[in-house]
Amino acid sequence: MKKGEKRKQELLKIAYRMFISRGYENTSVDDIIEEAGIAKGTYYYYFKSKEQTLEEVIGMMIEQEAETAGKIVSSALPVPQKIAGIVSSIRPSKEELPIEGALMRPENIIMHNKIRRKLTETVVPILSEVVEEGIREGFFSCDCIPERVRMLLTVSNETFDEENFTERDISVFIDMAEKLLGAKPGTMEFIRELIR
Amino acid sequence: MKKGEKRKQELLKIAYRMFISRGYENTSVDDIIEEAGIAKGTYYYYFKSKEQTLEEVIGMMIEQEAETAGKIVSSALPVPQKIAGIVSSIRPSKEELPIEGALMRPENIIMHNKIRRKLTETVVPILSEVVEEGIREGFFSCDCIPERVRMLLTVSNETFDEENFTERDISVFIDMAEKLLGAKPGTMEFIRELIR
Amino acid sequence: MKKGEKRKQELLKIAYRMFISRGYENTSVDDIIEEAGIAKGTYYYYFKSKEQTLEEVIGMMIEQEAETAGKIVSSALPVPQKIAGIVSSIRPSKEELPIEGALMRPENIIMHNKIRRKLTETVVPILSEVVEEGIREGFFSCDCIPERVRMLLTVSNETFDEENFTERDISVFIDMAEKLLGAKPGTMEFIRELIR
Amino acid sequence: MKKGEKRKQELLKIAYRMFISRGYENTSVDDIIEEAGIAKGTYYYYFKSKEQTLEEVIGMMIEQEAETAGKIVSSALPVPQKIAGIVSSIRPSKEELPIEGALMRPENIIMHNKIRRKLTETVVPILSEVVEEGIREGFFSCDCIPERVRMLLTVSNETFDEENFTERDISVFIDMAEKLLGAKPGTMEFIRELIR
DNA sequence: GATGAATGAGTATTCATTCAT
DNA sequence: GATGAATGAATACTCATTCAT
Numbered sequence: 141m142k143k144g145e146k147r148k149q150e151l152l153k154i155a156y157r158m159f160i161s162r163g164y165e166n167t168s169v170d171d172i173i174e175e176a177g178i179a180k181g182t183y184y185y186y187f188k189s190k191e192q193t194l195e196e197v198i199g200m201m202i203e204q205e206a207e208t209a210g211k212i213v214s215s216a217l218p219v220p221q222k223i224a225g226i227v228s229s230i231r232p233s234k235e236e237l238p239i240e241g242a243l244m245r246p247e248n249i250i251m252h253n254k255i256r257r258k259l260t261e262t263v264v265p266i267l268s269e270v271v272e273e274g275i276r277e278g279f280f281s282c283d284c285i286p287e288r289v290r291m292l293l294t295v296s297n298e299t300f301d302e303e304n305f306t307e308r309d310i311s312v313f314i315d316m317a318e319k320l321l322g323a324k325p326g327t328m329e330f331i332r333e334l335i336r
Numbered sequence: 337m338k339k340g341e342k343r344k345q346e347l348l349k350i351a352y353r354m355f356i357s358r359g360y361e362n363t364s365v366d367d368i369i370e371e372a373g374i375a376k377g378t379y380y381y382y383f384k385s386k387e388q389t390l391e392e393v394i395g396m397m398i399e400q401e402a403e404t405a406g407k408i409v410s411s412a413l414p415v416p417q418k419i420a421g422i423v424s425s426i427r428p429s430k431e432e433l434p435i436e437g438a439l440m441r442p443e444n445i446i447m448h449n450k451i452r453r454k455l456t457e458t459v460v461p462i463l464s465e466v467v468e469e470g471i472r473e474g475f476f477s478c479d480c481i482p483e484r485v486r487m488l489l490t491v492s493n494e495t496f497d498e499e500n501f502t503e504r505d506i507s508v509f510i511d512m513a514e515k516l517l518g519a520k521p522g523t524m525e526f527i528r529e530l531i532r
Numbered sequence: 533m534k535k536g537e538k539r540k541q542e543l544l545k546i547a548y549r550m551f552i553s554r555g556y557e558n559t560s561v562d563d564i565i566e567e568a569g570i571a572k573g574t575y576y577y578y579f580k581s582k583e584q585t586l587e588e589v590i591g592m593m594i595e596q597e598a599e600t601a602g603k604i605v606s607s608a609l610p611v612p613q614k615i616a617g618i619v620s621s622i623r624p625s626k627e628e629l630p631i632e633g634a635l636m637r638p639e640n641i642i643m644h645n646k647i648r649r650k651l652t653e654t655v656v657p658i659l660s661e662v663v664e665e666g667i668r669e670g671f672f673s674c675d676c677i678p679e680r681v682r683m684l685l686t687v688s689n690e691t692f693d694e695e696n697f698t699e700r701d702i703s704v705f706i707d708m709a710e711k712l713l714g715a716k717p718g719t720m721e722f723i724r725e726l727i728r
Numbered sequence: 729m730k731k732g733e734k735r736k737q738e739l740l741k742i743a744y745r746m747f748i749s750r751g752y753e754n755t756s757v758d759d760i761i762e763e764a765g766i767a768k769g770t771y772y773y774y775f776k777s778k779e780q781t782l783e784e785v786i787g788m789m790i791e792q793e794a795e796t797a798g799k800i801v802s803s804a805l806p807v808p809q810k811i812a813g814i815v816s817s818i819r820p821s822k823e824e825l826p827i828e829g830a831l832m833r834p835e836n837i838i839m840h841n842k843i844r845r846k847l848t849e850t851v852v853p854i855l856s857e858v859v860e861e862g863i864r865e866g867f868f869s870c871d872c873i874p875e876r877v878r879m880l881l882t883v884s885n886e887t888f889d890e891e892n893f894t895e896r897d898i899s900v901f902i903d904m905a906e907k908l909l910g911a912k913p914g915t916m917e918f919i920r921e922l923i924r
Numbered sequence: 925g926a927t928g929a930a931t932g933a934g935t936a937t938t939c940a941t942t943c944a945t
Numbered sequence: 946g947a948t949g950a951a952t953g954a955a956t957a958c959t960c961a962t963t964c965a966t
Contacts, residue, residue: 144925165361168960179927181964190961249449287508294494295487312483312516319515320508340950365936375952377939382950386936536946557753560939571948573943582940641841679900683883690882704875704908711907712900732929757957767931769960774929778957 148186151176156197164194164251194251202258205229209266219274220330226267227296228334230259256297264290271321281322288320300335310335344382347372352393360390360447390447398454401425405462415470416526422463423492424530426455452493460486467517477518484516496531506531540578543568548589556586556643586643594650597621601658611666612722618659619688620726622651648689656682663713673714680712692727702727736774739764744785752782752839782839790846793817797854807862808918814855815884816922818847844885852878859909869910876908888923898923 154176158167169190173183187193212225267289274280282288295313299305310332317328350372354363365386369379383389408421463485470476478484491509495501506528513524546568550559561582565575579585604617659681666672674680687705691697702724709720742764746755757778761771775781800813855877862868870876883901887893898920905916 181927184962185925250445253445284504284508287504291491291495291508291512294491298490298494299487308480308483312480312487316487316512316516320512377952380937573948576941577946642837645837676896676900679896683887683900683904686883686886687879690886691879700872700875704872704879708879708904708908712904769931772958
């Protein structure tokens, strides 16, 4: 069982890499098994269907990120740094992405969308918690926290996942974040470093 | 020529309806020609490929909306009503959508995305112009206008294209819009009516 | 009528060029009419079918070559020069071929074959006549003239239509020609200049 | 593996028969799978494309013939009989051809051509070897052996693959062969029996 | 656990030809 | 003479999935 689980994890990683670099639709089961060096039957022994593979791939990613985020939340870091940590853990690290801008390539819209939705679902409550902590500590001041957090995440995803954003985009985003959360001007300037 | 053009417009409308209701990928060329009652050859007489059809369908939509928006801008309406008009003209009218929530259905992600991108490209400059007008008239006060407008559009698209948004979402969005554009609280309350 | 004939000749030349440079099978009627700047209907006004076009294209070529060959035969030139002239008039001139080796390209096999067959049919009797003249004048000495001429033409076509023949190929061919026609060694050395 | 290979050989034979009797271009993949009683997917499991199938079909033929020819060369037969054997092994046996003159039918030009080219490539060196042997034994006397052999093969293919050759064609060919290889008159008369 | 042969519905695209105007 | 809209049969190829061994 251990062995089987391990094998499955490997397959998931391979599928993940291929889905991202070529797009889910453009990656055939044949491609995957060839890359993995296994037989068709073996693939279907581990996965019910190709779609389920995608689901599991995404689940795997989200899980890892949620875990990291959870650790940050329960740490002793000051609130701004917690936010910084969580937000940066969300963005796909350069090592994970085989190709620049891969996620935004048109053939990846489907996957990108699924990921974003699920990620938002997972991260909004976590970030909300931190914002509440921030309110208690006097950093922020606002109501409807989850709604505000969600909108910030939405804008962040849409704006900064692409490669062609400008310094002005960042400035406006920071301004927006501060005003939306009721923070003092300049409080969230640290975001700039995170995004660049 | 007249004849051919007319026919093409009809085909485009049929394709549009089908792409939206069943999704681009799930609509085969066979489906389209059957619905249109034409032969395969006729379809390819008018369109180079299925993808080109999608491109033209989207172009057609955008064109119409840009036209409407343009008229509103050059009208004598007060600034807030201009914004209201443009924003509401962007959202797909209920008559156009054969099925509730069609655009957000997963099989429509690709089309939805293409539309959103192109629509944003087209609408941001128009809305920016209006905001500038609003600044001159003392309604708003801000810099980086296109960036702010774009972010507002992004949030609006992402939040209100789905069906499951709440009153709180609207409130936060209004708050965000006012703060982002430097408007007085309550100025943009009219948005609520637009979205509901 | 004159006008129509002229038009048809133009179309034939265009078709000829296209068939040779892209291959008969790879040239669609659409390609031809686009190149010629005429409508589909016009094409079918002049040609019954695409295949008939090919037939006429080939006929046109052969006709021209047969005419040239005929003139040479009835001229006052010495026999070896007559042969030289006919053989060299058969080989597609460089100006006619838009692309080097076009006729031998795999997509042209069909056309090449049709041409070769028809050309052989046409040229064998003409050349046979010249060979007979050569016999009467003591240059050659053999029976079964048409068969011999046909074989020589066959080898010539197959060997020299390609681009990768050698000096040795030429030497052997000359040797063969002389022996086949019963000519004295060296008599037909002039062929070398013709082929090179 | 054994199983798969066997199946593939069967499919190749079926394809071979169909390509020859109906022509490569006129044989659709659908035709083949229907004849073979397999599913489309199975066909594409064994062959990458229709063209690759043709390539393999030809490869299979050539291979068989080369093998036979090789055996003959290394046998203890006298040189003339070796040549006879090789040449006759090249010509498609009556059993293989479902239809008289199939190879020369216009729809088969492409295949015929590919076969002829590859066959020539393969057979010329083998026959050259035999001719050299013949020279050593005093049967023949000539230089440029491969060139001569190739030309003889060319003429043989072109003349005798069709059905409408005459006794005179045979006589001229024998004369030509003897002279081209420097053999004594009558030495190669045995060819007549081979061809008829 | 693992294999790989077999499936077959599904899809986009091509192209010669016709014919009413 | 000329047009161009309309046709529809034909075709190669893909790919997720199954299952006996």
